[in-house]
Amino acid sequence: MASEEDERLQAEISLLEAMYPDQIEWDERSRELKYHSNQRSLQLRLPNAYLTDALPEILAANIDRADVRDQLKQHIASCSCGEEILDSIIYAFGGISETAMPPQSSANDSGAAPTAEDAGEATIIVWLHHLLNTNKRKQALSPASPNVNGLTKPGYPGVLVYSGPKGAVHEHVDDLKHQNWQAFQVRLESDDEWTFAHGAGVKEVEAMKDVVAAIGESRKEEFLAAMRMK
Numbered sequence: 382m383a384s385e386e387d388e389r390l391q392a393e394i395s396l397l398e399a400m401y402p403d404q405i406e407w408d409e410r411s412r413e414l415k416y417h418s419n420q421r422s423l424q425l426r427l428p429n430a431y432l433t434d435a436l437p438e439i440l441a442a443n444i445d446r447a448d449v450r451d452q453l454k455q456h457i458a459s460c461s462c463g464e465e466i467l468d469s470i471i472y473a474f475g476g477i478s479e480t481a482m483p484p485q486s487s488a489n490d491s492g493a494a495p496t497a498e499d500a501g502e503a504t505i506i507v508w509l510h511h512l513l514n515t516n517k518r519k520q521a522l523s524p525a526s527p528n529v530n531g532l533t534k535p536g537y538p539g540v541l542v543y544s545g546p547k548g549a550v551h552e553h554v555d556d557l558k559h560q561n562w563q564a565f566q567v568r569l570e571s572d573d574e575w576t577f578a579h580g581a582g583v584k585e586v587e588a589m590k591d592v593v594a595a596i597g598e599s600r601k602e603e604f605l606a607a608m609r610m611k
Contacts (some may be wrong), residue, residue, distance in 0.1 A: 386432045393465045420445040452477045465563045502574035503547035508609045510564035512539025526555035531583045544575040569607035
């Protein structure tokens with residue numbers, strides 16, 4: 382009979398395979414997990430005590446042949462034992478990938494870093510396995526920039542919708558992404574700014590129907606498609 386830890390691990394692996402189709406490989410015998418995307422590859426080994434009192438081990442973490450294991454080890458060391466953290470590790474690896482890849486240059490590049498205002502507007506929708514922790518709920522409601530507007534829905538599943546200056550929206554989502562989540566998946570990312578029934582700021586609502594009502598009819602179909610409810 383499978384133990385509770387075995388059942389939790391199988392559920393976690395199944396969720397990753399659904400979130401990253403064709404990018405996840407799991408070898409149950411060796412307990413090795415591989416993730417690959419374009420020029421990025423990650424290989425982890427899960428100790429038998431993972432989900433009780435041990436953290437995953439990094440066998441390889443490469444971005445276009447660059448070894449980034451040390452950067453990723455820092456993230457894993459900050460995680461708590463006994464929790465499902467594989468999705469958090471993959472997202473952290475993605476964050477390292479963004480900073481490790483060389484920036485694209487152009488003939489008109491002045492060398493100045495673009496500001497959030499220069500980068501235009503953005504809307505991001507995030508699906509969470511759940512949003513229950515009080516501290517995480519508070520953080521989700523408190524972007525660093527007052528110009529970010531949106532909605533959060535706690536419970537199962539959790540939903541985050543943020544809109545505003547592109548730099549500020551991405552900064553807030555990235556800050557949240559580096560927390561420990563059982564699943565944190567960006568379902569929609571666009572260059573359009575959305576408006577909400579409550580106006581400015583980020584508001585927590587109780588149910589999915591409240592999110593739909595706050596978004597309005599003009600964005601309803603787009604939101605439902607992102608939530609895979611159509």
